[in-house]
Amino acid sequence: MLNVGYIGLGLMGKSMARNILKAGFPLVVHNRSQEAVVELQGEGARPATSPAEVTSLVDVVITNLPDSPDVEQVALGKKGIIETAQEGQIFIDNSTIKPASARQIAEKLGEKGVACLDAPVSGGDIGAQKGTLAIMVGGPGEALEQVRPILEAMGKKITHVGEAGAGQIAKAANQIMVAAQMVAMGELLIFARKAGADPQKVVAAIQGGAAQCWALDVKPERLFVGNRQPGFKAYMQAKDLGIVSDTARQYGIPIIAASVHDQLFNAMLDMGMGDEDNSAVIGVIEALAGTTLLGDQ
Numbered sequence: 001m002l003n004v005g006y007i008g009l010g011l012m013g014k015s016m017a018r019n020i021l022k023a024g025f026p027l028v029v030h031n032r033s034q035e036a037v038v039e040l041q042g043e044g045a046r047p048a049t050s051p052a053e054v055t056s057l058v059d060v061v062i063t064n065l066p067d068s069p070d071v072e073q074v075a076l077g078k079k080g081i082i083e084t085a086q087e088g089q090i091f092i093d094n095s096t097i098k099p100a101s102a103r104q105i106a107e108k109l110g111e112k113g114v115a116c117l118d119a120p121v122s123g124g125d126i127g128a129q130k131g132t133l134a135i136m137v138g139g140p141g142e143a144l145e146q147v148r149p150i151l152e153a154m155g156k157k158i159t160h161v162g163e164a165g166a167g168q169i170a171k172a173a174n175q176i177m178v179a180a181q182m183v184a185m186g187e188l189l190i191f192a193r194k195a196g197a198d199p200q201k202v203v204a205a206i207q208g209g210a211a212q213c214w215a216l217d218v219k220p221e222r223l224f225v226g227n228r229q230p231g232f233k234a235y236m237q238a239k240d241l242g243i244v245s246d247t248a249r250q251y252g253i254p255i256i257a258a259s260v261h262d263q264l265f266n267a268m269l270d271m272g273m274g275d276e277d278n279s280a281v282i283g284v285i286e287a288l289a290g291t292t293l294l295g296d297q
Contacts, residue, residue, distance in 0.1 A: 005054035006059040009036035013064035015128035016154045028057050056084040058202035068097040075105045087113025090143050096120045099165035106164035115143035120171035122230040132156045139169035175240040179261040181215035186282030190289045219279040228280040235274035238265040
């Protein structure tokens with residue numbers, strides 16, 4: 001049985017670490033704030049004081065952190081993974097970061113004999129809790145097969161996309177589609193409201209046709225009762241679209257619609273809605289349209 005370390009116990013990371021623990025893997029955890037560490041310690045996990053300590057105790061170390069600089073620091077910085085990394089260990093990053101960062105980390109840790117997998121996930125907090133995430137993986141296939149049982153504790157669909165960085169490219173592509181769905185959903189709901197039709201009935205009418213998608217199946221029910229609390233926070237969606245934009249500039253890729261969506265999500269941040277769900281981008285559209293989804297309710 002592989003010993004596993006998990007670093008980063010946020011909204012999704014804590015649930016993902018818990019599912020690894022439930023699957024029977026000995027687990028060491030570390031997080032900047034201690035509440036989640038104490039919670040998982042009560043369920044059988046072992047706490048550690050630094051990423052370096054985590055790495056010294058495990059065969060597989062996993063990170064789930066907010067952005068590229070955070071992963072770079074934890075992997076390569078002072079008291080980081082690289083300080084105690086040993087040949088034969090496997091590093092998995094569940095964060096969403098720049099493909100270039102994933103490749104840099106894989107190169108540096110590779111010099112210590114560590115196999116690196118960039119393995120970002122999709123499915124939100126519900127998928128993290130239920131262990132039904134989609135996991136897109138870049139890195140050596142042999143390492144993936146070694147840790148597949150760990151990934152299967154967290155997700156139901158695991159796809160090897162290619163070499164280092166390919167998992168992050170897939171996640172960036174995923175976020176292009178997610179943003180498009182959230183913006184289109186917000187537009188169609190406000191379009192229906194302001195043009196004089198019941199948005200709930202409009203959703204019911206179009207769900208069975210070509211407009212059917214995950215966002216339309218999952219999000220309107222929450223929006224119709226005024227629930228804009230996060231499954232996936234808007235500021236993280238904005239960060240991910242920043243990764244899309246940076247990568248597109250690097251390779252000279254046109255992203256016409258995604259560029260507009262990037263602006264809309266950054267407008268959410270300017271409007272103080274960064275901690276709301278990414279579906280709450282409808283709030284920007286409401287402001288532009290001069291109406292609200294719930295009308296006078």
